[in-house]
Structures are given as structure tokens and as C-alpha cells.
Amino acid sequence: MDWDKLRIFHAVADAGSLTHAGDSLHLSQSAVSRQIRSLEESLNTTLFHRHARGLILTEQGELLFDATQAMLKRIDAATARIRDSEEEVFGELKVTTTYGFGALWLAPRLTKLYEKFPDLNIDLMLEERVLDLPMREADVAIRMKEPSQADLVRKRLMTIKMRLYASPEYLAAHGTPERAEDLSNHRLICQNIRSAQVSSGMQLVQELMTYDIHSTLTVNNYFGVLQAVLSNLGIGVLPDYIIEDFPHVVRVLPEIESTEVPVFLAYPEELRQSKRVAAFRDFVQEEIMAHRRSRRAMGAD
DSSP states (O other): OOHHHHHHHHHHHTTTOOOHHHHHHTTOHHHHHHHHHHHHHHSSSEEEEETTTTTEEEEHHHHHHHHHHHHHHHHHHHHHHHHHHHSSEEEEEEEEOOOOHIIIGGGGHHHHHHHHHHHHHEEEEEOOSSSOOOTTTTEEEEESSSOOOOOOOEEEEEEEEEEEEOOHHHHHHHHHSSSSGGGGEEEEEEOOOSSOOOOOHHHHHHGGGGGTOOOOEEEEEEEEEEHHHHTTOOOOEEGGEEEEEEEEEEEEEEEEEOEEEEEEEEEEEEGGTTTHHHHHHHHHHHHHHHHHHHHHHHOOO
């Protein structure tokens, strides 16, 4: 099958318009139309429903679009490997992780990575949804559980725990709880148990709610929980990795914590030799080691 026709078909399907596809391909509308017509004739099928407001894929067109999309992602992967020179680190690297870890731990540390590799472009995608690395939705993932997808290189970075924290100002105004039952006299700030989160964090919140908590503030991510704690609103359930950057925050009821949550870094097997991926992986590992040294110096568990 003629790849050039497939490339033009993909552009039209993506744009939903012959004109817009032609603009992106630097081809006339008539030239694009001829190529699509020729492709439909060679396949003996109709790929688009034609409407006054644009083009809509037929069922057969959707099948072909899925195939061309997968082909383009594989080409992108090959291109990324080709562009990685033996000595330099440059170009785009798509990194995905959870909103909390990305916003509270990773993003504040990226200055060091850019100082070392100024030509690197990070596309940081923060979401709880697990992106498909083999299909190149992202190049590298940092997740709070071991990835289950096949054909991935994976490395366990560290473990974290969810614990209780409050600001000194809040504790000065409302007192410091000495036992779990005392939480009924305080406002609990946590992720809503219906929000996407690690199961150990959800289990800890469910356990805390058994102590007859009268006032709560729920947020759908840990960044919001942290901001509420820093604003002296109550006692928050937060991952322990953030405390290094907020040393004035006080841990409350140290006997209460979640089970350990593993943190994994993963990337597709085909990017094993990528200089960009290696640079990012090494940077994260170095920051993890610095994080551990800092925690030991603070006397943390």
C-alpha cells in the first residue's frame, strides 16, 4: 500500500477537512482529494462520509485510522532514537506521572536537569490515568505501582507512605492531638476516597473516618491538600516525600501511617538506548538519593 496515500489519509482524518489537511501537507485541496479517492478505489471501500461541515470517518475509515495512528507512533519512536546522538541530549521527552508527585516533587527539581541539558524539552503530563507507553502516549512514566504493561524497562525508585501533617499555626490554635480519637476535634484534610489515588492512601482515609471526624475538607489531588494544610485549615493526609521541601510542617500522630507505596520509573524497551531517557532516568535517581540523604539527616523513618 502506498505510504504517501496513507500519510495524506491520516492528515485528512485528523483534521476532518480536505482544506486543513492540504494546508498542513502543503498540497492543494484537489491533490488531497485525488489521493483519497485513489486510496478508496484501491481498497474498494468508502473511508469518509462527506458532509457540508466536514468529513467523518466511516467504520472502515476508523479501522484504517487506528492503523495509521499506530504506525506514526512507531515511526516517532524510531525517529526519537535516531535523533539521539551519541554525545548530546536534546529534543522532546514526554514524561507522565501523578499530579501530586509531578507538581510537588518532580517539577520543583527540574531546574537542575535543564541546567545540565539546556536543549532538552520536557513535556510533563500530570494525570492519574496510566498512559500507554508502548504506544508512545509518553516516553517515561513515574507511577505509584509497578507497571503491568509488557515490553517496558522498569526500575523501583523508592517507597513512600501517607502520613498526617499540620502547620505549627494550626496546632498552636487548635492543639496537637495525642491519640487517634482526638482527631474528632480537628478538621481532616484528605483526598476524596472516590478520587483516583493509591489504594493504601484511600484505606488510611477510610480508617481515619472511623474516628467520628466532624469536619472535613476533601480535595481531588495532594497539591490541594498541601495548600490547605499550609493555610492552617486542619490536619492533612499527605505523602511523606513532600516534607523535605516544607520542613516547618509538623508530623502529627506518628504512629498513624499508610502501608508502603512503591514508586517505579518505566519506559519502553525500544527507548533503552535513548540519551534523553537515560539523562532523565539518571537525574531522577540522583535526586532520589539526595532525598534519602536529606531524610536521614532529618531523622525521618
